[in-house]
Amino acid sequence: xxxxxLRAEPLTRQAFAPFxxxxxxxxxxxxxxxxxxxxxxxxxxxxxxxxxxxxxAIVSIFRTRPVSxxxxxxxxxxxPLGSQAFIMTTGNPYLVVVAPPGxxxxxxxxxxxxxxxxxxxxxxxxxxxxxxxxxxxxxxLVIDRAGAGDxxxxxxIPGKLQIYIVR
Amino acid sequence: xxxxxLRAEPLTRQAFAPFxxxxxxxxxxxxxxxxxxxxxxxxxxxxxxxxxxxxxAIVSIFRTRPVSxxxxxxxxxxxPLGSQAFIMTTGNPYLVVVAPPGxxxxxxxxxxxxxxxxxxxxxxxxxxxxxxxxxxxxxxLVIDRAGAGDxxxxxxIPGKLQIYIVR
Numbered sequence: 001x002x003x004x005x006l007r008a009e010p011l012t013r014q015a016f017a018p019f020x021x022x023x024x025x026x027x028x029x030x031x032x033x034x035x036x037x038x039x040x041x042x043x044x045x046x047x048x049x050x051x052x053x054x055x056x057a058i059v060s061i062f063r064t065r066p067v068s069x070x071x072x073x074x075x076x077x078x079x080p081l082g083s084q085a086f087i088m089t090t091g092n093p094y095l096v097v098v099a100p101p102g103x104x105x106x107x108x109x110x111x112x113x114x115x116x117x118x119x120x121x122x123x124x125x126x127x128x129x130x131x132x133x134x135x136x137x138x139x140x141l142v143i144d145r146a147g148a149g150d151x152x153x154x155x156x157i158p159g160k161l162q163i164y165i166v167r
Numbered sequence: 168x169x170x171x172x173l174r175a176e177p178l179t180r181q182a183f184a185p186f187x188x189x190x191x192x193x194x195x196x197x198x199x200x201x202x203x204x205x206x207x208x209x210x211x212x213x214x215x216x217x218x219x220x221x222x223x224a225i226v227s228i229f230r231t232r233p234v235s236x237x238x239x240x241x242x243x244x245x246x247p248l249g250s251q252a253f254i255m256t257t258g259n260p261y262l263v264v265v266a267p268p269g270x271x272x273x274x275x276x277x278x279x280x281x282x283x284x285x286x287x288x289x290x291x292x293x294x295x296x297x298x299x300x301x302x303x304x305x306x307x308l309v310i311d312r313a314g315a316g317d318x319x320x321x322x323x324i325p326g327k328l329q330i331y332i333v334r
Contacts, residue, residue: 130202
């Protein structure tokens, strides 16, 4: 039996770059003033990648029950055919747990705490945990792929390995 | 000089159907239980339509200054090459003003008040006002089209016509 503690780091673009995009208002975005000066357009913040095998982008809402810390990670998933973006719409922080694409390596897991104004776009094939909202039932706006083909793989963490996300 | 008062109606799918999609949690959605029962996936809620002229879907954030009522409508816009979806992420209600596609008719204008948990997807060519957030600086997650071609037309309301959105 072995135990791995993952401390949730602040979510930053630099830290998250190996896994995907952080969708947020930031100074280094391409910012375009529009609507007679009343709006800043922070332009094109996520690399949507959904067209493999004739796929298309769709918009859904994920209504999710919250988790609390310490949280035990028992399963991870990846989407070999497309990216998947999550944007919090109910104003709570949330957790993000990822591992690099390729063969799943528990030692390579990373945990992040996202602020309410941050979204994430997992790149194709990146291992990630399903929605980990905090404090309340939360809604995420999700942009992912619809189309033919098996686009979800899951991997169970062996019972002898206990992985916990901690503060 | 003539004056037109538009009363903001509650945003419902039925009332909004001529203009686009309402992106919301609702009983009549296709709802798929996922993530070991912790999540309801409200599936495929908006008809994204962005591929004309080689277009692709992009994700942006619009940070917008609020308006207050009565609000005077001076200009409307439409996107002849693609749909445009707006999802409120900062928890405030907002206003939506639309008119049917085709020749712009001031008498056909409709105003809606959207709840914080509702998004809208304007169908291609539907006349709409730019972002009308309320109460605070608000962020909208926007899914629209990038690609070649002139995808924004604006029309100014003649000065002799005063159009006000009212409660």
